[in-house]
Amino acid sequence: MANEMIHDIFSGEPNLSTTERAVSVALGLGIAAAAAQPRPNKWLSLAALVVGVGLALRGSTGHCAIKAASQHL
Structure with a gap:
């Protein structure tokens, strides 16, 4: 499953x-x-990290799955 993703x-x-x-x-x-900076709310830091990595991956690959899906509607 992870390999497919x-x-x-x-x-x-x-x-x-x-x-x-x-x-x-x-x-x-x-x-x-x-x-990555220390913060009192660890969940907020984790969420920001996930969003940041997602954006960096989107830019580095040049492919946005959400944009591709919206173009097929």
Whole structure:
């Protein structure tokens, strides 16, 4: 199951522009770095880390599954 999920994330046609990719990577890394700072609420830090990594992956692969799904509606 995990292998299928990883394949789905990293496969697929790139559907993001260069600007969208750059913004996603920059925001993702910034959010992930901010999440790494010690905070009293560990769950909020974890959520920010997950969002940051997701954005960085979106930008680095150039593929957004949500954008691809919305284009097929």
